[in-house]
Amino acid sequence: MNHATLVRFRHGFGVPLADIPQLSYDEFRESLLEEVTADARVAAYFGRPVSQNNGEEIEIFAILAHDWRGELALLRTRVSGSFPSLTLECPQLHLFERELAEQFGLHPEGHPWLKPVRFHRPWLEVDDIWGRPQGEHPIPRDMEFYRVEGEEVHEVAVGPVHAGVIEPGHFRFQCHGEEVMHLEISLGYQHRGIEQMLIGGPHPAAIYQVEAAAGDTSIGHATAYSQLLESLAYSAPPPRAQTIRAIALELERLANHVGDIGALAGDVGFLPTASFCGRLRGDYLNLTAELCGSRFGRGLVRPGGVGFDLNGALLQTFSTRLKGLERDTRGAIDLCFDSPSVLARFEGTGTVSTDDAEALGLVGVAARACGLVRDSRLHHPLGSWAGGFDTPVIELDGDVFARSNIRRREVYASLELIKQLLKRLPAGEISSPLGSLAPDSLAVALCEGWRGEVVHAAITDSEGRIGRYKIVDPSFHNWSGLAMALRGQQISDFPLCNKSFNLSYCGFDL
Amino acid sequence: MLSIIRERLRQGHRTAKYPQIEPTLPQRFRGLPRVSENLSPQTLSAAVVSCPFAALSDHEGELQIDLGRCLFCADCPAAIEYGALTFSNDYRLATSLREGLLLNDEAYRLADKLGKKMHKLFGRSLKLRQVSAGGCNACEADINVLGTLVFDLGRFGIQFVASPRHADGMLVTGPVTENMKSALLDTYAAIPDPKLVIASGACAIAGGPFCQSPExxxxxxxLLSVDLYIPGCPPHPYTVLDGLLRLLGKTPG
Incomplete structure (x- = not known):
């Protein structure tokens, strides 16, 4: 392997841009494919204009995660106009390349599925590669959908507005009778332009925008954002703050996993668990609110530390409430997993093979349910996770049951982790001042949110301001997993499969 | 079956006695702000510019907070650095008018009951269609919570329905992204007249944390005339419930 072509580093530190070699596209391609063959996966892949004056040339950065080595590899190259697509050789790049096409008007030649991602105007004054009129806002789901033709083949279109109280998205099913042959998912309805708003920062408003990148993962995204700024400022938050962040992250996982198990039980008509878990989810959110006043953890995680301490009386409240909650949670969840009628609906439904999961670069719960060991707390620990987490939860079957059972086991694991973290909560400050950001540097932060790995990356300009900010929510990778899970399924199983992934629309749309 | 009954008995009855009994909210919960009096002109102007979401303004020498823009930030510089306001524990925030969200030292006017005709139609049964138009899923999640057995929204005659054709009104979350604008207006058009519109959360009222985005x-x-504004980022479930009950005239007292 050509070591001169790439930089290897652990997250938690900034890398001066000058240290990252500029590769020709051929070298970049070769190194990237070599790394992926050697077990790396694409954590983030993004572009930025080389200079404001020269809108044509775009610099591409690839951040590859070597999970078992606990390190990241970094590659960069420059392209303009068009470049040969790598998607056929490395399918997990498919959305990242579409993103480049949509944002910068680049043409990834030979991309097998070149469609818009979020339906916004190009970020630069360039022609839209789909020929949509300049100056006008693109129309969502205005694209060619994959179609199956044939006798008795029909198409079902759902969304953007769905039947429940949920976010908008469009689903297009190609069906033969009840059987789904293909599902195509077209999103972008929640696009608020977060990455663009963060440019020129860190702005005072930024942390609130990041907390609302995916509102159910406020702690995950705010932690990644804070880690990133801390890496760029070469400062670490006090140990007490890191432990409080870790506790909050597990509380977020608990609330969402418990809620998901309830929703899954509800979808197969098993009401006792559905109602118990609906209530318990709220109890976990209320515990987060005891800590910081907000049920979603708004205001807790801040660059440099945390905004609220977990002290005296509150520690007692936490222990007491968690004890009661654990008993109720176990009681509620076990009912559903002991019920043959529930298991009959969960098992063998919506299966994703390990090979597909790996090729698509799935992360988090969806990946671990397919036997892939992917958990940032284990592989890329930072702060209080360093050496403190060693048992990721893995299932092998890749079906609805596997994804549900991952949640069940992670609920129990998180309860245990919080107990340990509360016991060894270090004394000291909860926040330290964040210095100025290093200029002309790149940093990456990974944080295992409840859905999976949340990746934030930023590049600073010569004055230490943010020149490019990239967010990769776990849902960005995993929506493709849901589409695969539906192949050969009954269309009536869509709600169940969808719940078993429970992906974020706004985290994808940004 | 027996284990289900046993678990049900063990978990007990958990529906809150609201609205007869007031809920206990966490000590650190940030509700209705109170404006500090007699601020010096320097402090006032410093506090006004400190808000990144332009929620504060100078109203005849006194601080005015636009609750439609306020995100109830934990690290509100106007509250912490300048002492220009404090957050109380009061979760009741919903109002009927956009101007009603402008809070100064006068008493805050909560939402009014629906007019006679609308109340006759919807007072005993209100079916709502929810549309998320760029919401981050926190507002949506805390509206979903109203369906759990703790709040049991159905006992007040309020229900979220699957089709706009079955709805008496629309509850909107999110700042209305460019990409959701037409779907939102289509949904509104599909609801039979007369109909209500409820804006829930800072985004739906004024754009929230995304108020500066061109997207x-x-x-x-x-876009639409609004009958009820529910502030917060996201609003607490009790804030939403209180607003809905005020609209229907179902709050005690």
Missing amino acids: VNHGIGN
Whole structure:
């Protein structure tokens, strides 16, 4: 392997841009494919204009995660106009390349599925590669959908507005009778332009925008954002703050996993668990609110530390409430997993093979349910996770049951982790001042949110301001997993499969 | 079956006695702000510019907070650095008018009961269609919570329905992204007249944390006429419930 072509580093530190070699596209391609063959996966892949004056040339950065080595590899190259697509050789790049096409008007030649991602105007004054009129806002789901033709083949279109109280998205099913042959998912309805708003920062408003990148993962995204700024400022938050962040992250996982198990039980008509878990989810959110006043953890995680301490009386409240909650949670969840009628609906439904999961670069719960060991707390620990987490939860079957059972086991694991973290909560400050950001540097932060790995990356300009900010929510990778899970399924199983992934629309749309 | 009954008995009855008994909210919960009096002109102007979401203004020498823009930030510089306001524990925030969200030292006027005709139609049964138009899923999640057995929204005659054709009104969350604008207006058009519009959360009222993005509208205010504003980022479930019950005249007292 050509070591001169790439930089290897652990997250938690900034890398001066000058240290990252500029590769020709051929070298970049070769190194990237070599790394992926050697077990790396694409954590983030993004572009930025080389200079404001020269809108044509775009610099591409690839951040590859070597999970078992606990390190990241970094590659960069420059392209303009068009470049040969790598998607056929490395399918997990498919959305990242579409993103480049949509944002910068680049043409990834030979991309097998070149469609818009979020339906916004190009970020630069360039022609839209789909020929949509300049100056006008693109129309969502205005694209060619994959179609199956044939006798008795029909198409079902759902969304953007769905039947429940949920976010908008469009689903297009190609069906033969009840059987789904293909599902195509077209999103972008929640696009608020977060990455663009963060440019020129860190702005005072930024942390609130990041907390609302995916509102159910406020702690995950705010932690990644804070880690990133801390890496760029070469400062670490006090140990007490890191432990409080870790506790909050597990509380977020608990609330969402418990809620998901309830929703899954509800979808197969098993009401006792559905109602118990609906209530318990709220109890976990209320515990987060005891800590910081907000049920979603708004205001807790801040660059440099945390905004609220977990002290005296509150520690007692936490222990007491968690004890009661654990008993109720176990009681509620076990009912559903002991019920043959529930298991009959969960098992063998919506299966994703390990090979597909790996090729698509799935992360988090969806990946671990397919036997892939992917958990940032284990592989890329930072702060209080360093050496403190060693048992990721893995299932092998890749079906609805596997994804549900991952949640069940992670609920129990998180309860245990919080107990340990509360016991060894270090004394000291909860926040330290964040210095100025290093200029002309790149940093990456990974944080295992409840859905999976949340990746934030930023590049600073010569004055230490943010020149490019990239967010990769776990849902960005995993929506493709849901589409695969539906192949050969009954269309009536869509709600169940969808719940078993429970992906974020706004985290994808940004 | 027996284990289900046993678990049910063990978990007990958990529906809150609201609205007869007031809920206990966490000590650190940030509710209705109170404006500090007699601020010096320097402090006032410093506090006004300190808000990144332009929620504060100078109203005849006194601080005025636009609750439609306020995100109830934990690290509100106007509250912490300048002592210009404090957050109380009061979760009741919903109002009927956009101007009603402008809070100064006068008493805050909560939402009014529906007019006679509308109340006759919807007072005993209100079916709502929820549309998320760029919401981050926190507002949506805390509206979903109203369906759990703790709040049991159905006992007040309020229900979220699957089709706009079955709805008496629309509850909107999110700042209205460019990409959701037409779907939102289509949904509104599909609801039979007469109909209500509720803006829930800072985004739906004025754009929330995304108020400066060119990809979003500044909430629904300039698209549709709104009957109920529910502030917060996201609003607490009790804030939403209180607003809905006020609209229907079902709050005690």
